[in-house]
Amino acid sequence: MTCNHTIDIRPALRALAAALTLLTFPAAAHSPSAAQARQWCFGSEGVSDDQRLAGCSAVLQANPSNERALSNRGEIYRRKGETERALADLNRAIDLDATDAPAWFNRGIVYDDLGDRDHAIMDYSRAIRLVPDDAWYYNNRGNSYIGKDDYEHALADYNRAIKLDPKFALAYYNRGSAYREHGEIDRALADLEMSIRLDPNYGPAYGNRARIFRDRGERDRALADFAKSIQLSPHNDRDFYARANMYFDAHDYALALADYDRALEANASYAGVFNSRCMTRAILGRLQDALADCEQSLRMRPNDPDTLDSRALAYLKLGNLDAAIADYDAALSAKPELESSLYGRGLAKRKKGDTKGSARDIAAAKAVNARIAEEFAHYGVE
Numbered sequence: 001m002t003c004n005h006t007i008d009i010r011p012a013l014r015a016l017a018a019a020l021t022l023l024t025f026p027a028a029a030h031s032p033s034a035a036q037a038r039q040w041c042f043g044s045e046g047v048s049d050d051q052r053l054a055g056c057s058a059v060l061q062a063n064p065s066n067e068r069a070l071s072n073r074g075e076i077y078r079r080k081g082e083t084e085r086a087l088a089d090l091n092r093a094i095d096l097d098a099t100d101a102p103a104w105f106n107r108g109i110v111y112d113d114l115g116d117r118d119h120a121i122m123d124y125s126r127a128i129r130l131v132p133d134d135a136w137y138y139n140n141r142g143n144s145y146i147g148k149d150d151y152e153h154a155l156a157d158y159n160r161a162i163k164l165d166p167k168f169a170l171a172y173y174n175r176g177s178a179y180r181e182h183g184e185i186d187r188a189l190a191d192l193e194m195s196i197r198l199d200p201n202y203g204p205a206y207g208n209r210a211r212i213f214r215d216r217g218e219r220d221r222a223l224a225d226f227a228k229s230i231q232l233s234p235h236n237d238r239d240f241y242a243r244a245n246m247y248f249d250a251h252d253y254a255l256a257l258a259d260y261d262r263a264l265e266a267n268a269s270y271a272g273v274f275n276s277r278c279m280t281r282a283i284l285g286r287l288q289d290a291l292a293d294c295e296q297s298l299r300m301r302p303n304d305p306d307t308l309d310s311r312a313l314a315y316l317k318l319g320n321l322d323a324a325i326a327d328y329d330a331a332l333s334a335k336p337e338l339e340s341s342l343y344g345r346g347l348a349k350r351k352k353g354d355t356k357g358s359a360r361d362i363a364a365a366k367a368v369n370a371r372i373a374e375e376f377a378h379y380g381v382e
Contacts, residue, residue: 032058041069052076067096071103078110086110101130105137112144120144135165142174151182169199177208185212203233207242214246222246237267241276248280251378256280271300275307282314283379290314305331309341316348316381324348339368343376 032040032055040047040055047055056073059066074089090107093100108123124141131137142157158175161168176191189212195205210225226243229236244259260277268274278293294311298304312327328345331338346361365372376382 034058034062037062041072049076049079053080065096067093067100067103070096071100071106074103074110075106078106078113083110083114099130101127101134101137104130105134105140108140108144112140112147115147117144117147121148133164135161135168135171138164139168139171139174142171142178146174146178151178154178167198169195169202169205172198173202173205173208176205180208180212185215188212201232203229203231203236203239205229206232207236207239210239211242214242219246219250235266237263237270237273240266241270241273244276244280248276253280253283257284271297271304271307274300275304275310278307279310279313282310282317285317285380287314287318303330303334305334305338305341309338309344312341312344312348313379313381316344321348321352325352337368339365339372340375342368343372344381347376347381 031037037055037058040051041059042055053073053076056069056076059069060073063069070089070093074086074093077083077086077089087107087110090103090110093103094107097103104123104127108120108127111117111120111123121141121144124137124144127134127137128141138157138161142154142161145151145154145157155175155178158171158178161171162175165171172191172195176188176195179185179188179191189209192205192209192212195202196209199205206225207229210222210229213219213222213225223243223246226239226246229239230243233239240259240263244256244263247253247256247259257277257280260273260280263273264277274293274297278290278297281287281290281293291311291314294307294314297307298311301307308327308331312324312331315321315324315327325345325348328341328348331341332345335341342361343365346358346365349361350358369375373382
């Protein structure tokens with residue numbers, strides 16, 4: 001089984017700029033009054049996204065060309081995942097006032113959400129030209145550069161954001177994460193620790209520091225940081241997945257399975273997590289559940305050799321030797337030196353009486369990984 005450890009640097013949300021600050025009114029089932037609509041649309045405190053949306057919509061019903069209401073409503077649509085509506089409002093806001101830096105910034109976030117890094121960078125750059133001393137604008141443009149694997153420009157933007165705001169915890173987190181991805185571990189650790197000092201309640205910073213400790217072999221510190229990250233961000237599927245992989249590598253399969261379950265409860269969109277749970281369930285003897293997970297993984301990522309390898313293990317433990325060999329063959333056609341498939345196929349061939357073919361496959365597997373037999377013993381197959 002191959003476990004990939006990745007991070008996800010998401011563009012940070014920014015509070016909407018306040019145009020008016022009025023008293024907060026309770027939510028009402030009917031349309032808000034004009035004063036209440038203005039407070040909900042433009043107020044900076046005590047306003048939910050739904051109230052902001054209702055307020056800005058009421059303001060725009062009275063004045064369809066209110067640029068700030070369009071900008072604010074566009075950002076709320078973005079938060080709700082309604083990107084087409086968000087772009088329509090922000091496009092209109094920018095057409096009405098091309099000097100509104102927050103509108104350019106918010107549209108940049110929409111483009112980032114859509115994976116359109118080039119348009120995001122253009123919009124953040126326009127916001128920066130209008131307001132060159134806003135640390136958030138540089139921070140988010142740095143994230144977009146990271147999305148393009150443009151490390152040099154990203155680092156320059158994070159440096160600028162931190163220079164403008166030396167207490168900007170998220171910029172330290174983003175820069176530290178970029179350092180880690182590029183192997184500058186000491187700098188990464190320093191930035192992540194600064195991020196945690198400045199904002200001790202931001203879970204992902206603990207998660208990325210945990211990855212540094214994990215990679216250094218400091219297991220206890222890594223697990224402690226993952227636990228803190230998950231406590232602060234209980235829906236962080238990536239940290240559940242990373243911790244599950246640590247448990248898996250330590251042969252603590254029950255704990256690994258619990259974390260894979262929680263990762264999938266938080267986010268069921270990654271084929272690799274289904275594959276990891278398939279493998280773990282197969283090891284634990286939950287073979288039909290394992291097959292279901294591998295089938296789901298293969299629907300999402302057809303012909304993936306690592307998933308075929310996991311499904312083959314489930315078939316092998318079920319005694320369905322022909323199906324196991326077929327999956328091992330398919331996996332090896334894509335990855336000819338995948339030692340687990342070589343060894344598993346060798347075991348399946350031995351059970352079918354093909355001693356020469358078995359010996360050949362097992363020898364090839366051991367040439368790649370001399371301890372492969374020990375690994376399969378942990379899987380309950382010898």
